[in-house]
Amino acid sequence: MSILKKLFTAVKGGVNEVGEGIVDANAIRIFEQEIRDAQAALNEAKRSLTEVMAKEIQTSRAIKSLDEEIGKHETYAAQALDKDEETLALEIAGKIAEFEQEKSEQQQVLNTFSANVSKLKEQIKQAEKTIVENQRQLSMVKTTESVQKATMAVNDTMASGDSAMTSAKQSLERIKQRQMDRQDQLDAAQQLADESNDKSLNDKMRAAGIGEEAAKGADVLARIRAKQNK
């Protein structure tokens, strides 16, 4: 059964208790050992593959040199026939037959090697797939385990803080309030900055005699007199 399926069954069965191991630590260790064994077997298979491939190349080379020998001796035999050296030609032909015999033997060996190579390659591919798959499953188990541990650690922390007492809705309200406060502060700071900008501009304008003039004592007095005279 795949780990995910096991987890699914466990979760469905209500493994809710914090710390309740879905897969026990021993099973994880066994699993890890299996992966290590598979990895070792894979390395072994890869080493065998290189050896077999080297032998395959050697055998092919031997066959090629036999082919050359056969070709060469066929020329010799033809030459002997040309010179009417019937006996010699026969002897050369015997040699060719020997080469061909050897070649057919080597060919069989080569076929075995080639078959071995493709078999090993297939095995290696299969083993690699299995290892990757096992590692994925192991990582799932370990993640589940570490999430459980993390949950325990988190629960411990939350139980000692206020957050355990607060509902999500209250939390949300607080956060929104904080965001609003922050925005208000930003707005206020901005307003303050704008105002001080205005002020310094006004100061400059006044110094240059532009805009509203500050009321002068003489003007005020003139205004009061004007009222009295009415």
Add this chain to the structure above:
Amino acid sequence: MELNELSLKLSQYETEGASFESFFINNVGQDVLQVIVDGNDELPIFVTRTEEQILCICYLFSEQEITAQKQAELNDTLLRLNVPMPLSAFAKIDNKYAIFGALSTNSTLEQLGHEIVTLSANSIDALDAISDYLTE
């Protein structure tokens, strides 16, 4: 990146306008980094590391907080929201609903920072979006 290294780096790191506080927890032989984004300590992000991945988890609410009779509907909604939600997915741990993201252990500080900021924003948005399903 190791968690203690991440903790140190996060404290001096700012990204996407967010700042981080982080606390290293090791109560049960499992290292956990509690990260608080922008002072939102109501929704801390818990970061853990396994051989293969870095998990960032944020707990949203517990099963008991769901309005009666509405759990199936909520589950359906969460499944539908899973794909459109950037970088994060909904999950359930024990009786708590959570939102999480997983990263490669080779992730950089920038990638982790982005993940954490996104997760934090997603968790707030998600709570906001589904608050109708929750009781006070």
